[in-house]
Amino acid sequence: MSEDYYDRLVDEEALAAYLEAHLGPADAYDVEHHQQGFSNETLFVTWGERDLVLRRPPPGETAETAHDVLREYEVTDTLVDTDVPVPEPLLACDDGDVIGSDFYVMERLEGDVLRWSEPDWLEDPARRERVGEAFVDGLAAIHGVDHEAVGLGEFGRPAGYTRRQVDRWGKQLAWAFERTADEREVPTLDEVGAWLDEHCPEEHPRALVHGDYKLDNVMFAPPGTDRTGAETERDRPELVGVFDWEMSTLGDPRADLGWTLAYWRDPGDPDPAVPELTPTFMEAEGYPTRRDLVDRWEAETGLAFEHERFYRTLAVYKLAALGEMFFRRHLEGNADNPMYPLMEERVPAMAERAERIVDGGEPL
Incomplete structure (x- = not known):
């Protein structure tokens, strides 16, 4: 830096x-x-x-x-x-x-953020399973918050949230393209955006949503410690912190789940569109699959993950939009992150992934 x-x-x-x-x-x-x-x-x-x-x-x-x-x-x-x-x-x-x-x-909490690799205490497949379960349980807990009772009744406008997501991220892309189109264009994202617009569910559940729920936005206390780093007699890892709430609002919990799934990998998945930002350790023995995460989320929330192809496509579309925004900031000199210039090629790769989901080539 x-x-x-x-x-x-x-x-x-x-x-x-x-x-x-x-x-x-x-x-x-x-x-x-x-x-x-x-x-x-x-x-x-x-x-x-x-x-x-x-x-x-x-x-x-x-x-x-x-x-x-x-x-x-x-x-x-x-x-x-x-x-x-x-x-x-x-x-x-x-x-x-x-x-x-x-x-x-x-x-500041004490614990491990699973960003690029596993800590040594996760070599046990049973602990990996527990981490996956606690991770999705944390998302279900967010969606289960009585937002009216805790004082978040005015925190957002849940009605029409998903439609606004499609519109908003299209506008974010347009903002980025104002500068990045001089370098190269990504017409596939226009096609994906049109598909999302056509297939957007008009009705959806309403809940508090995090907006960026993924492994490197949560922290786990290893077995034997608590959130302060103090020793405990607890013999399994626990979720002790959820971070990065800048995108949180009242909205559609299925969109939250779709976003989470966009980051989770199963054994045998194709190479990631953005390898520099995509950990693959959850392909190891013991971790739940994407389907396992969906099943547990449905059981914990009582909701069904309907329109799953739409929500997973929306998540990748949003990731591509974020990448393009990062690329614009790089071009304007408003960032010092080595990943940002890579978005010139990685955003088109994410657009291709979104297109695969639309076409059924990347099933849940």
Whole structure:
């Protein structure tokens, strides 16, 4: 990461003054850029004895409605006392004079995020099965939240959510294409978008949705530890945190499940469209298949995963749109992520995957 980009992310002196005003003085202070994400920016902050996480949007122009970190704060603050495991949010700031953007600060949990590979404790197939079960149970818990009772009744407009998703992501693509079309075009995405428009379900269940539920947006405490890293007598892994709520709203839980399935791989699947961003370890013995995840989700929620081809296609279409947005930010110099320039070729590959799902060439 370049020094110039880091300076655009945070003014360490101004942040220290803000933290001291709200959390009291500290004898230790450090800020580290966590570079594993690909959307909002994450900073690890040491403040005295406390380990914190700061979330902020990337610098530069972003597409409308994307990167709303204060929305993340709102929903996690509401879910702290529910069955959905979330880190405790501590501070929210909408004063751009502090670090140049909105941001919020939360507690830092201890555990493992399954991003690229397995930790050693997952060599046991039974633990892999437990991780898969806990993972999909976390999604079902989100969809089971009584949003009216917890104070999220005005958090979104669930009626017509799926239709708006098709329209919104088409607009996000259009925003990206304004710049990226000068480099190359992706006409397959126009065809997929037209198919989604034609096959969009007009009625759907209504629930709190996460919008980006995948393995590297959750954390597991290994057997024998809790969310603080302290030792326990528990002998199996547990889901202890769900992160990255920027896309959360009230909407269609089937769309959430479709998104999750777009990231989950079964043994024998074709090579991923974006190998740099697609872990394959869940193909190993013990992990549930996509069908297993669907069956458990249906059992936990009491819902049926109808129109599954539509929802899986929509998920890949959204992934392609995100990739194209990343490519635009790269072209404009508003990102310092080595994955972003690769989207010039990876987005067309994702468009081909979406087309395969539409044509029945990539079944559930």
